[in-house]
Every structure is written in C-alpha cells, then in structure tokens.
Amino acid sequence: MSENQPADAQISVMIVDDHEVVRRGIAEVIDRAEGMGVVAEAGSVAEGVRRAELVHPQVMLVDLQLPDGTGIDLMRTLRASQPGIRAIVLTSFDDDTALAAALEVGAAAYVLKSVRGAEIADVVRAVAAGRVLLDERTVTRRRREHDDPTEDLTPSEIRVVELIGDGMSNREIAERLSIAEKTVKNHITSLLAKMGLQRRTQVAAWAAARRNHAWAQDPTK
Template sequence: MSDITVLVLDDHEVVRRGICDILERADGIAVVAEASTVAQAVRRAEAVRPQVILSDLRLPDGTGLDVIHHVRAKLPDTHIVVLTSYDDDEAKAAARNAGADLFLAKTAGSAEVLQAVRDAASGREHGQHIAVHEDDVVARLTPMERRVLDLVGAGLSNREIAEKLGIAEKTVKNHVTSVLAKMGLQRRTQVVAWATARRAQSFRG
C-alpha cells in the first residue's frame, strides 16, 4: 500500500514544522509539500496532487476557503483537513460548505493529527470536527507540569527552566517527559508549535 501524501499549509513556520514532524515520523504518511500562502498552496498542490491537504484558515494572502474552492475545482480527489486555532463556528460552517472534509485543532495531540489524515484519505466521517481543545489538554497536567509547559513553549532549555523554578534539571526532564506523554507528543519542538498556536489564538481573539 502506498503512503498517504500530504501538503501542509500554515503561515506559522514553527506550527507547520511541528505538524510535519508528526506526520513524517508516522508509517504510511509522506509530507510531499509545505506552503505558507494561498498562492504557494495552489501551485504546489497542482504540482504534487496530494491526497490530503492540512490547511490553516487565516493566511497572509487570503484564506483557507480560497484553497478549498480551488482544490474542489481542480483536484476533486484531494481531501482537506482544516486546521483551527480558535473557535469560530461561522468560519467552520463556511469551510464545511466549501467542501472541507475534517476539522482539526492545532492543539490536538499527534494521535489526533494522524487519525485526521487517515480518516480524510479514506473518506471516512465527512465533516467530523476532531479537536482537542486547549483547556482539555492543559487540564491533564499538574500545576508544575503547566509551568514547565509554558517555559518549554517559550523556548527555554531544561537547565534554564531548572534555574527559573529552583528545581533539579533531572526533575525538569521528568516533567517534560510527562508533559509530552500527556499531550500525545514526541518532541519538545512540537510543544513549541503548540504554544505558538496557543499564543496566535489569544492574539486573534
């Protein structure tokens, strides 16, 4: 069986690379292109004809709706998973009406990301909203793990976190391992991507 081919579209490089990292480590999935704008996505999608596009809704030169409309007209066999970092039912309804297959929160864990891609590629559950909301993710963590999460997301090293919190570096490492496990992530770069999406959500309101 051939790999599921995916194009990842997001204007935040750290978020985009975090998603790609999750996909590239999975069996049976291949990231064949990345894009940060509507123009790039349209051009590269036509070139590589991916089975699935993971698309942000808000982009520098337009919206994910522009991509969806183009793909539906030119690449009818390509499925689209819309990435969301905020609750906007009107935007989601518009995306669904335009032809989006699934919705996925940027704060979702790696398992949800992979499942969304596989579901979209197989055509299962058209229109399903797959999302792990920020509050649900954070609620899994202890108070100390939340502090460690914030500091990892800010780009601090284990040593810097240990100094800031007044705890042993080994203890920080244990907390980071626990945070990754609870969030369904594998690398701290993915935590940074999660934190970036969280800040973007707060900024956009």
C-alpha cells in the first residue's frame, strides 16, 4: 500500500479522488518518480481532512468533484488547519471559474487529468519547491482570448518556447542554452501553466502556427 511509503521520501504526497482507479494510477506515477512518494489516499473531503491530519503531506493532489463536497472545500479547510500543505488541482474540467476558485483558496497549480504522468511528477516537484504555477494574471489572461499567451513568460521561457518550436528535445535545449536539463523541464512546467496549455506538443503546435501566420503576413521573413 502506498500509505506505507518510507518516511524518508523527499516529497510526501496525498491523493484525493473518489475514483479508486484514478487514485491508483496517479499513485503509481508518483511512487515511480524519483524523490517523492504517496503517503495517503482519500476519496472524499472528510476522509481527506482525516488523512491529512495523520500524515501531514507536503503536497496534495485533489480532484474538484468529491462525493461530500468539492476539492475547493477540502483546500479551504486544510488551508486553515495545515497552511503548509501545497495543493495541486487535478481535474477533468478546464473551467475558468473553477480555476479562479482554486486560486482563491491557495492552490499552487491547476492540471488537467489528460496530462502525462511525467508532467504530473514535474508539477509536484515545482510546487513542493515553493513555485506557484498559476496566478491572477493567468486567470485574467485565459478570459481574454485575444491576449498573447506568452505575455507573462520570462525571457528564458520565451526562448524555450522558440526552441521547442524548432523541434528541439529538452536535452538539446539544455545544451543550446548551457543550462541543466532539469532547469529546462522547470521552465516548461511554468510556461505551460502561464500559457494555459497542458502538453509540450501544444507549445510546439502554437509556435508553428504563429510562424505560419507571420510568414503569411510577410513571406520575406
């Protein structure tokens, strides 16, 4: 059982989802990842509160829809009793209202369940390290379809987007920029959240579409 995960795991994670198959799948991803482990699972708000009080996880992955309430209710309750827990919303709903509600109760990230397993682990690492992968600007930007999705990116993140558009792998990007591959992964985790995207392939598609548009406007470029 994942609740017997050794206490020396670098990052302790609790998963709250009412579907056991989903919980087990996520737990398998987390337990396989280096430097983290699942210390508790729960299927409801009440159970999540009880388990969190027992194990004091560093990071909580929580679904929005639970039998006795919502993930927002759970995060609000634990924010008062255990403010040190870092919460990641893992949901099927790509909804701006839910995103804003998650932000209000202190969620550090909002991830769709369509995300790849390796990306879940990357988000857990980033959030455990104190990073917030969504903010008020992200929510506001998502509500304005005409905005440039790269407007909140740092210069380094914009450069990573450009190199992804060139078809480079993470290792190739790291070599080009003379940085660690782990740093590239952290940049990608951050820029995905800021751009409102879920997968690296979406970044590549966006970069290609923007280049095609620029070429159509001026074929000499």
